[in-house]
Amino acid sequence: MIKYELIIYWSENDQAFIAEVPELPGCMADGETYELAVANVKTVIEQWIETARELGRVIPEPKGRLMFA
Structure with missing residues (x-):
């Protein structure tokens, strides 16, 4: 289950x-x-995390709702 915040918009x-x-x-x-x-993006998140693990990088914990406005 993906718990990271997503920002979705039309380009x-x-x-x-x-x-x-x-x-x-x-x-x-x-x-x-x-x-x-x-x-x-679900697929890309999985790939991002897998690559970070392979490189020994820190994987940020989901923080929930962020304030960007």
């Missing part, structure tokens, strides 16, 4: 929904639909 430049994971630097995905962006 006119990309003509796609973008899903970013602020707690995992550089972790983001896109999709033609909102649902596809969320599904894609």
Whole structure:
């Protein structure tokens, strides 16, 4: 189960929904639909964590709701 906060928005430049994971630097995905962006970012989160483990890097604990406004 993914517990990281997601920021999802429409990108006119990309003509796609973008899903970013602020707690995992550089972790983001896109999709033609909102649902596809969320599904894609779940895969990217798993890959991000797997790569961090392989490199011996710290994996941030999910903090829940962040304040970005």
